[in-house]
Amino acid sequence: MNKEKTNRLIANNKKAYHDYFIEETYEAGIALVGTExxxxxxxxxxxKESFVRIEDDGVYxxxxxxxxxxxxxxxxxxxxxxxxxxxxxxxxNKLRGAIAQKGYTIVPLQxxxxxxxxxxxxxxxxxxKLYDKRTDIAKKDQRREAERDFKVRNLG
Numbered sequence: 001m002n003k004e005k006t007n008r009l010i011a012n013n014k015k016a017y018h019d020y021f022i023e024e025t026y027e028a029g030i031a032l033v034g035t036e037x038x039x040x041x042x043x044x045x046x047x048k049e050s051f052v053r054i055e056d057d058g059v060y061x062x063x064x065x066x067x068x069x070x071x072x073x074x075x076x077x078x079x080x081x082x083x084x085x086x087x088x089x090x091x092x093n094k095l096r097g098a099i100a101q102k103g104y105t106i107v108p109l110q111x112x113x114x115x116x117x118x119x120x121x122x123x124x125x126x127x128x129k130l131y132d133k134r135t136d137i138a139k140k141d142q143r144r145e146a147e148r149d150f151k152v153r154n155l156g
Contacts, residue, residue, distance in 0.1 A: 010118075011045040011111040018133065020107060020125035026095070028059065028120050029086035030111075035069040040118055042069075045111055052085065052106035052122055054096050059085040061108055061120065085120060098124050 016022070032040075039045070044067035052061050060082050068079055087095075098104050109121045128136075 008113040009110060010040055010043055010113065011047045013047045013050075013107065013109050015048060016107045016109055016123065016125065018128075018136070020105070020123070020127055021132075022107075022109065022123040022125050024098075024124040025109065026087065026091055026122050026124075027114075028122055030061070030118055030120050031084040031086065032066075032118060036066050037118060038071075039066050039069040040111070040113075047108045047111060047120075050108050052108060054092065054099065054106070059087055059092055059095070059106075061085055061122075064108065064111075085122070095124065103127055 046065040047061075047063075050061055050063035050065075052059060054060075062082050063080060064083060065079050095106060099106060103126050105125055105127070106122055107125045109123045111118065111120050113119070
């Protein structure tokens with residue numbers, strides 16, 4: 001039996017791609033409790049305002065909002081609690097060295113199911129200046145305009 005890898009997206013952080021240059025990405029597991037996983041299966045997650053911090057004993061994601069599970073009652077945890085990300089020691093050391101440089105940070109890019117496991121894709125990012133954002137917006141507008149012209153030409 002051939003088992004296909006299924007990645008089902010739960011949450012995406014489009015703002016991160018707008019505000020940062022993503023230089024490297026890492027896939028990390030995340031330590032959750034049962035009701036949080038059930039809530040994620042229903043798609044109740046937001047990482048728009050979240051960020052990643054490295055402390056001496058590990059990597060943590062702060063500000064990630066997982067809505068409480070309706071049927072969870074007493075087992076529900078705080079929706080904005082700090083959650084530990086699961087990475088290899090060498091990956092943590094590599095990230096720690098990279099963010100020691102000026103201008104680098106770690107941002108969560110997306111949360112998804114990889115088969116039955118919840119994974120978080122984090123990116124080593126360098127902040128964009130305002131003029132970088134303007135050039136990205138201009139490129140996006142040009143591409144959209146070109147696609148529109150192409151569509152009109154093919155329909156006519």
